[in-house]
Amino acid sequence: MSTEHTVIIGAGMAGLLTAAVIGATGRSVTVLEQDQGQGRGQDRGQGQDRGHGHGAPVPRGGVPQGRQPHVLLHRGLSAIEELLPGLRGQLVDAGGVPLDTGDLAWLGEHGWAPFGTPALELVSATRPLVEHVVRRRVAELPGVELRGGTRVRGLSRGPTTTGGGWLIECFDGPPVRADLVVDASGRSSRLPDWLTQLHIGAPATTAVDAGFGYAGRVYVAPSDHLGRVAGIVMLPVPGAPAGGVALPVEGGRWMVAAVGAGDHRPPRDPAGFDAFLTRLRDPALADFARSARPIGDITVHRRTHNVRRRYERLTHWPDGLLVVGDALCAFNPVYGQGITVAATQALLLRQMLAAGVRPGWERRLMRRLHRAAALPWAIATGEDLRHTGGGPASGLDALFGRWSGEVDRLAAHGNLRAQRALDRVYHLVGSPAGLLHPALLAAAVRGRLLGLPTPVPRPPLTPGSAQRDQTDTERHPAYPPPP
Structure with a gap:
């Protein structure tokens, strides 16, 4: 499948980072965003809020949590720096x-x-500043167009007379043709409905809401x-x-x-x-x-529920279609995982494109994107289920959850190795296997037998x-x- 022209639905962080990957290959990319004023003019430094907060960029209407604090996890910062070298320095220069x-x-x-x-x-x-700095970098890529004020109505197959592909139908303009469509429209994605209308079927969906x-x-x-x-x-x-x-x-x-x-x-x-x-x-x-x-x-x-759409389980995944970011798997924002997962998914896309696209590459990539969301999903839903009175899905998860609590107790009593292991898991730079280090096991046994040191x-x-x-x-x- 040719990916000469890509249309990305949604200009949040997942859409922008996906555009950065595809645009860097020289392919033509159009990013469709329903918010007004998100085009090249603003990305060149215009359209900022001059009346509030020292001329800071305005939170987008499509990101209702944009006015809340955001933590860009360490893994997210390093992944974005890998995708857009020098971004960290630009963020600090802008006031980060x-x-x-x-x-x-x-x-x-x-x-x-x-x-x-x-x-x-x-x-x-702030989230608006992070998006503004990333958006400006992406807009500078040749062949990338950020098109604001465009509301997507639906998705259909392109006519065979024009080479097939996809047609993205818009409320306020003609349809846009694409060889590759990327749904980055967030947790409000309507792709399940569109796939049902195309007789492909909707994905199984899991939701966990701790309120x-x-x-x-x-x-x-x-x-x-x-x-x-x-x-x-x-x-x-x-x-x-x-x-x-x-x-x-x-x-x-x-x-x-x-x-x-x-x-x-x-x-x-x-x-x-x-x-x-x-x-x-x-x-x-x-x-x-x-x-x-x-x-x-x-x-x-208030919209903080976790939602996971299992597209990788659909029997017939169409060519030329990808789903990224919150449209694929959305997390309770309290854990700060969304941008980081979007950045790691963008890295996986870059790896796949670098290896050369072959028939069925979209389905293989979708499986990898789902795996990238598995650990943060387990962290977010595991914690949320504790607040709802629910429990983990399996006995093994329950056992690991109790052990994680034991490692947290060690950290609160001054065990720096325990704290660093927890840090690495929370910031998605390490595997949960790091919590099973023999030194931590020994410290837990010693604490049970002799008592723990003084609390921090x-x-x-x-x-x-x-x-x-x-x-x-x-x-x-x-x-x-x-x-």
Whole structure:
């Protein structure tokens, strides 16, 4: 199947990174996006929001979670740098804040993670800025067109008289012909309906919803507002299904988000938001919010369910069709996996194209794309099922889940090897097999027999006091370190 002209439906991160891969081969690529103003003009630096946040790029209407904090996992950062060399530097030049995960104040289920030792690098930035920098790079590729204001209505086979392929039918324009169609339209993808209309059939779909919700607000504070602490992460855990984050971003701002499941979802109003932060199991985020200056409204996001569409199980997968990103497998955003999975899928596409396309290559690639989503899916749904009272799918998963909890307990008691193993799995740079290191097994047995060391102390969290090294445990005796 010729891939001389490719049409990508959706101009989010999955669509942009796919366009970067295909465009780099010299093929013609058209990216269709329903949002207005997403064409080449904006990608050359126009169309930014001059009225808010220091001229920062505007969140796209197609990304409702775009106003919430985003964590670009280490694997995602390195994968995007591989796809678009120099992107990390451009992101930092645009205001992104480099930080080390070892400098985060991270409160997990069993206590604080070890603090102050080098671990994995991140660049903290708003989702609109990350997309803007990537979009600008992709738009510069010859043969790539970003076409905004285009709503796709359906998909049909092209007439044999014009060489076959696909016709992408649009609400507000003529159909677009393509040899290769890539669905990158996100979790709202209508491809299952289109395939049913083409008598190909819809994929089996699995959904897991723990009922999480976000409320986010932007604050103004210097990047060293927390001194040696680069940011705060408080995970929602069973028994305490509310948490939040505070991360520095471009323009001297911080993104603060509260997150909770079910009846513990945070509210939209400022008084309720502040009250929610004070009810968390540690005062760190409430203290930060009181010490910084809020700007703008509180934004909420509720669509956080996990959805996996098993296209690889369809008996007859059509030539010239791929599905990537959230259209294939969407995750609860609380785990920050979506962009990283899209970037790793783009790398798999690049490998396949470099090897040369042969008949049936789309079906083989779809299987690889699904495998790339398997580990993050297991992580996200495994954690979410704990909040719903459900359990893992198999006894082996349950056993591994208990062992992961044991490794987390070791980390909360100062075992740096345990923490680094967890970091590597969470950031998708290592295999879960790393949690089975003999040294960790020995440490767990020793802990059961002799007891674990003292828990990791609370990091030095004193908002607004970069020169001081006093802990908030001293300021808040009612909040001792978690057990």
